Amino acid sequence: MAAALLMTLAAAPVPSAVAAPATARAATAEVPAPTTRAPIGTRTLHLVDSSRPDPWKPAAGSRELMVTMWYPALPSRGEKAPYASKALSRQILGTEALGEVRANAVTDARPAPRARPLVVLSPGFGMSRLTLTALGEDLASRGYAVAAVDHTYEAAVEFPGGRVETCLICGKQDPGAVVRNRSKDLRFVLDQLTRPGAVPRVDARRIGVAGHSIGGASAVEVMRDDPRVDAAVNLDGNFFTEPPAAGLRKPVLLLGAQRSASPEFQENWDATWSRLTGWKRWLDVPEGGHLTFTDAPWIVDRFGLPAQLPEKDRPGALGTLAATKATSLTRDYVAAFFDRQLRGVPSPLLDRPSARHPEVTFLK
Secondary structure, eight states: OHHHHHHHHHHSOOOHHHHHHHHHHHTTOBOOOOSSOOOEEEEEEEEEEEEEEOSSOGGGOEEEEEEEEEEEBOOOOOOEEESOOHHHHHHHHSSSGGGGOEEEEEETOOBOSSOEEEEEEEOOTTOOGGGGHHHHHHHHHTTOEEEEEEOTTSSOEEOTTSOEEOOSSTTSOOHHHHHHHHHHHHHHHHHHHTSTTOSSOEEEEEEEEEEETHHHHHHHHHHHHOTTOOEEEEESOOOOSOOOTTOBOSOEEEEEESGGGOHHHHHHHHHHHTTBOSSEEEEEETTOOTTTTSSHHHHHHHHTGGGTSOGGGHHHHHTTOOHHHHHHHHHHHHHHHHHHHHHOOOOGGGTSOOSSOTTOEEOO
């Protein structure tokens, strides 16, 4: 679902009367500010898994992955990182507008001392890792080391030197195979981030994975496959593989949009729910859309893209929730879950409906 919606956005023509104001606004646009004012840094990693060929393009050789890290940093006067290059912005959005947007993290800022709990993020199919920037920066501002992973040939990915690989399997993917391969990608990333001397330092005893759409299903999959993963968040992702018959006895947060109104999507999560035998919550955002938990709402809000999105696709893609609220509730519930599961800090957000976020309902 995520790929089709994103491609609709990217393929939509942007009339010249709209494009010029959007570019002007982008010159001063920033990713929504994190919840805390703590300084954060960012760095980009190019990782090569020489132990396996690329599953989607064997002729390319070893599996290559791009990763963005966000982390608590020492105060710095360095420049804030760009959200995307102009080339990648064209792939993601269909215009260069995102190339003028600034993130909140400082490029290559010195990490703050101490090993930090690690959260790995996996985007929706067809979507760049950059579309989880608002969530990643916020978690870093709360004290986590965060790594967002691009799954090559499942979306547009830019490599060092400006090489861009596009989505090779869009339109012909096997969702189950995608989930199983993403689990391998994520396990390799964990190997690299937890090795001695890795920067920033992470606490290998406290690891969580979160993902959007098929990335959410992959977060639960890798938690089953890798004993290092302690907790997983699925942001509106259908499951495509069977959980173990004995159950998965680790914490899982399911945060969806319009699931209570869709028998098909509700049945998909129902089928897995009974196999989740550890701590679990199932929350729903009836006013949200499938892209609510990504950067899409604030990007659409700032660049006027609702006009380009076909009317029939808007309710499922974006819902009616304001962009600021979409960003806020996603950050708060994901952080509350990882605070509880990785740090042992309880939060009432996960125990009962909240006056701060009345848009979120407890289904189970």
